[in-house]
Amino acid sequence: MEFKKFEKGDRFIKDVISIRPTGSIFFNAGFYRRVEIKAYRYAMLFHDAASVVIGFKFLNNVEEGCYKISHQKDCATVRASAFFDVFLSECNRTMNSIVGKYTPEYDKENEMYIVRFK
Numbered sequence: 591m592e593f594k595k596f597e598k599g600d601r602f603i604k605d606v607i608s609i610r611p612t613g614s615i616f617f618n619a620g621f622y623r624r625v626e627i628k629a630y631r632y633a634m635l636f637h638d639a640a641s642v643v644i645g646f647k648f649l650n651n652v653e654e655g656c657y658k659i660s661h662q663k664d665c666a667t668v669r670a671s672a673f674f675d676v677f678l679s680e681c682n683r684t685m686n687s688i689v690g691k692y693t694p695e696y697d698k699e700n701e702m703y704i705v706r707f708k
Contacts (some may be wrong), residue, residue, distance in 0.1 A: 607705055608691045613671030615646070619664040621694060625703070632656040633668045634701065639680035645702040683707075 605621035617627055630648035634656045637644045646668075649656060660667045678685060692705045 599658055606691050607694050607703075609688050609705075611685055611689050613669065614676045615670055616667045617666045617668075622665050627659065627666050629659060631659060633659055633667065635668075635670055635673045636700075637673070637677040637680070639677060642681050642683070642706050642707045644677065644707075645697065645700060645704040647702045 601676060603620055604618075605624060606618040607621060608616040608618070610616060615633075617625075622628065624649070627648060630650055632649040632652055634647045634649055634653060636646065648659070654684070657668045657670055657673070674685060674688075678688070688707045692707075694703045694705055696702075697704045
């Protein structure tokens with residue numbers, strides 16, 4: 591048998607986006623590093639209520655309606671409670687119904703990352 595030593599950095603392989611009860615979007619270290627979110631200051635959020643999907647693009651220049659990214663050591667958060675108020679009312683859902691961890695997808699057609707809710 592050949593054992594491999596676990597390295598601390600090995601634990602952040604999967605891309606995960608968490609939706610928190612406070613209306614924040616949390617980007618884990620794996621996604622943060624792969625997408626290089628550290629290089630961006632803002633996130634523009636989008637939604638499709640009929641498909642129950644949200645999307646986001648990362649920006650460096652402030653645009654109307656964008657949200658500031660709060661950077662931590664190797665992860666980031668976007669506080670988007672106002673965004674979720676509108677999205678949830680349009681798709682007739684509650685915050686508790688979407689709270690959880692999701693695997694983001696890249697939508698090539700719209701050039702943004704998306705999260706599909708069940």
